[in-house]
Amino acid sequence: MKKSLLGFAAAAAAATLAISGCASGGGQPQSGGEGLTPVTLMLNWYPYGEHAPFYYGVEKGIFKEHGIDLKIQAGQGSTKTAQAVGQGQVDFGWADTPAVLANIESGVSIKSVGVFLQTTPSAVQVFADSGIETPADLVGKTIAVSAGDAPTTTFPLYLEAEGLSEADVKEQNLDAAGKVAAMLSGRVDGLIGFAHDQGPTIAARSGKEVRYLRYSDAGLNFYSNGLVANTSTIADDPDLVKEMAEATSEAFAAAVADPEAAVGAMDGKDPQMPDADVLLHQWQETTELLNTDASKGRAPGVDAEEDWTATLKVLSSAGLIDGGKPLGDYFDADVAPKG
Template sequence: MRQFIVAGAAGALSLLSVSASAEPLSLLLNWTPAADHAPIYYALDNGLYEEAGIELTVEPGKGSGMAAQNVGVGAKSLGIAELGTAFLAKSKGADLVAVMAIYANSPFTLYWRKSSGIEGPADFAGHTLGNPSGDAARVMWPAFAKAAGIPEDGVSFVNIAPAAKIPTLAAGRVDIISDFYNGHDQKIETLGDDLGSLRWSEVGLNPYGNSIIVNGEFLSENKDMVARFVDVTQQAYRTCAEDIEPCIAALMNNASGLDHDAMVAQWGRIAELMTTEATVNEALGWFDPVRIQETYDLVNTYFELDAPFDPATAYTNDYLDTAIKMVE
């Protein structure tokens, strides 16, 4: 064993032991740490990756688009990205393969204040929509606009940081925000009865959401390592689905500025997004080939893919343990 000094979330120094035989591996998150990443931090804090011979480094991200690009060019071995965005990147030459679904249902949701006069998408024209430039919902906006029957250029996008979405909307500095459904309760707490919302699935768009992606070349050369990573991660998500408290504790131990109750509420929504017939009956993280095709068709319909590809080459269920299923 070897030891080195690391700085904790509050800046405190501690000794961390890592097996001399552990192989380094990097994981780029889609955004900053939140409840959907709690299982990863749970596995880290409990030494599960280390036991599997992996020295995992987790880095905060700046959007699914950025994660897909970094993994696609091999700058990062693994990442988390919304699958439609990953497919777009793949059509532009990104070498990546999805190995585990986190959000088996689409998390895309639009929020507004009813007092602004907006009742639904028909009222979006002429309003501002706030989100980061790398936000997956901004990348996929043309698909939503077409499905909802509204002009693609009807809204004006405003760049705001992820953490600023809710306060910016509440202050009226933007009229609409895009966000993931896992943060729904926080918006209810902030805006109460003035909150208006629409999940993209309500207009018939339900592509696969956040998924773990791997650089294709890295995968071909490190299949055993990827298998070990997926095994630990899949088990961690199942453990957290049964009891989220120790996982939220691990998350908050590794990320500052998070509210415990908000993260617990967020996880409740995430559990909804993780639960489908396939994840309950086949395996937690399972990709349904039919829905993979539907996700690809959605992207291919609403975007001009630079180079169409067979979606079967963009994912695999081979690294999932079928004995590990999502709780009902």
């Protein structure tokens, strides 16, 4: 995978494109410095290692090469980010695909324009010394969950794939911070969440190794985080959306090529950011999620239709979406990265 991404990064175009006409943060169209278009991107959460490519892309001038003056904002969950994009409060969002699709079905005027985390990071996370080595060892254990999020909602499908039932596991409903605290204090045997996010944080705070029982290892996979745009932006300024998507793809490829420099670009950018070693661990875990068998060898963010089909099937089976819409209602391939 890394070889193909490095090749893509080396071939990235360097021509500067001046694009105009996009409202920044829901305001009126503005002109940026050096003929650039000001663009706001809202993340799915406070910055962590997964977001390194955006900061590195700004530092390396990748977004400027595509005519974009990028401003990055922290988020407070993928649902809020999706809705902020739909309401025109920001130009683009970085959000979890299940939340994006659910909001589309609720009438929010957005579409995915490229999923970058194509293998789900959803996993049961336990300490390596917990005695839990396989999914079968979860029987009778207490696992912290967050009701309504994608990892929790699809947990029954994971258990079924491993020959278990919901009754085999005790669930304790907590928010994101509460799950981490409960695992650190030993009040639960593990938690469900994103392996590339909570896991490195828990390992750093506890000084203990974390083991991951990944949904994807059970053959259960669905799309995770990616780039989202308002349908009006796609219709009114498709060139801007294309440039943003391609710049993001190039930034991800560059960050894969130089992880330390990518993480270093995040230094001092947000007071709630994890320590540098945690950020690096998070980004290294993220790089393992960028492709599937169907998209192997493709540049970051270049999606395979079969993966979209599988995602819609899993999420509809879990009740997160109806899944009755055509793919084009959720994803706009015309403005997504081409690689």
